[in-house]
Amino acid sequence: MKPQRTRSQQRILNLLSKLNRAISAQDLYVELRKGGKSIGLATVYRSLETLKLRGVVQMRKRPNGESLYSSVQKDQHHLTCLNCGESIPINECPVHQLETELQTSHQFKIYYHTLEFFGLCDRCGVDHTLEKHGKANG
Amino acid sequence: MKPQRTRSQQRILNLLSKLNRAISAQDLYVELRKGGKSIGLATVYRSLETLKLRGVVQMRKRPNGESLYSSVQKDQHHLTCLNCGESIPINECPVHQLETELQTSHQFKIYYHTLEFFGLCDRCGVDHTLEKHGKANG
DNA sequence: GTTATTGCAAACAATTTGCACCCAC
DNA sequence: GTGGGTGCAAATTGTTTGCAATAAC
Numbered sequence: 001m002k003p004q005r006t007r008s009q010q011r012i013l014n015l016l017s018k019l020n021r022a023i024s025a026q027d028l029y030v031e032l033r034k035g036g037k038s039i040g041l042a043t044v045y046r047s048l049e050t051l052k053l054r055g056v057v058q059m060r061k062r063p064n065g066e067s068l069y070s071s072v073q074k075d076q077h078h079l080t081c082l083n084c085g086e087s088i089p090i091n092e093c094p095v096h097q098l099e100t101e102l103q104t105s106h107q108f109k110i111y112y113h114t115l116e117f118f119g120l121c122d123r124c125g126v127d128h129t130l131e132k133h134g135k136a137n138g
Numbered sequence: 139m140k141p142q143r144t145r146s147q148q149r150i151l152n153l154l155s156k157l158n159r160a161i162s163a164q165d166l167y168v169e170l171r172k173g174g175k176s177i178g179l180a181t182v183y184r185s186l187e188t189l190k191l192r193g194v195v196q197m198r199k200r201p202n203g204e205s206l207y208s209s210v211q212k213d214q215h216h217l218t219c220l221n222c223g224e225s226i227p228i229n230e231c232p233v234h235q236l237e238t239e240l241q242t243s244h245q246f247k248i249y250y251h252t253l254e255f256f257g258l259c260d261r262c263g264v265d266h267t268l269e270k271h272g273k274a275n276g
Numbered sequence: 277g278t279t280a281t282t283g284c285a286a287a288c289a290a291t292t293t294g295c296a297c298c299c300a301c
Numbered sequence: 302g303t304g305g306g307t308g309c310a311a312a313t314t315g316t317t318t319g320c321a322a323t324a325a326c
Binding site for chain 2: 314315316317318324325
Binding site for chain 2: 121
């Protein structure tokens with residue numbers, strides 16, 4: 001076992017905790033380069049993969065396939081529009097007890113969970129043509 | 139508005155309800171071709187997209203980026219291993235009330251939700267080398 | 277007959293992999 | 302000096318798009 005962090009992993013963790021929000025690997029890469037750090041995109045992916053397996057970082061996937069990463073912390077879930085992709089954060093989370101039960105009943109070490117509601121937002125719900133009027137960047 | 143289904147959409151819905159489980163677009167395509175239906179992969183994707191926007195079909199993403207589609211089914215959630223990709227179905231679902239509340243408070247038409255727990259399964263949890271011993275098909 | 281749907285192949289985007297170089301120990 | 306970590310570029314994979322042919326009404 002090598003519990004210690006590599007240079008890249010540390011940089012990524014620093015940025016993630018500074019940002020305190022979910023960000024894509026690509027954006028993370030851009031931000032790190034902006035910050036003057038010489039880092040490769042592949043390294044960003046490799047580091048995130050390792051951190052994810054250690055339970056330090058969590059991932060969720062947007063409907064468009066992009067992965068968003070953040071440090072594991074919160075009951076920060078989402079309400080996502082299937083049409084425009086807008087993602088509204090919500091704070092409620094009613095699954096703590098279930099999580100504890102599952103860890104025991106399934107012998108599974110749970111690092112985090114994702115809870116996401118999908119449907120049509122206010123604007124898309126009334127727009128019967130369902131044209132994309134919003135951008136899938138939220 | 140065109141509420142009626144196209145030929146392809148109907149074929150896909152038939153297969154989805156016969157299967158009664160989540161399946162990838164690619165596999166859906168293969169199955170349909172096996173069944174003697176002449177259909178294109180693009181059509182499969184386009185049909186699934188439409189059905190998804192109508193709230194007839196739901197989608198979840200596997201950690202590897204692949205999308206799994208199924209007819210909207212209530213309360214079928216998962217416990218997924220970050221290492222081997224194994225996905226164990228669970229039946230509990232403690233979010234009904236929250237869902238109802240959110241629809242009202244956010245003026246959002248919710249079609250379905252996904253709840254997924256991530257961590258390390260029994261086997262991967264004890265295997266400190268974290269090698270992939272399982273296949274990401276569950 | 278007109279319009280939406282379909283199939284194919286090319287295009288796309290996010291991610292992964294091969295490999296030589298470099299850094300930490 | 303050795304072995305893992307890193308960066309680059311090429312490869313891979315799931316998905317989307319352009320367009321001509323076709324089916325539906």
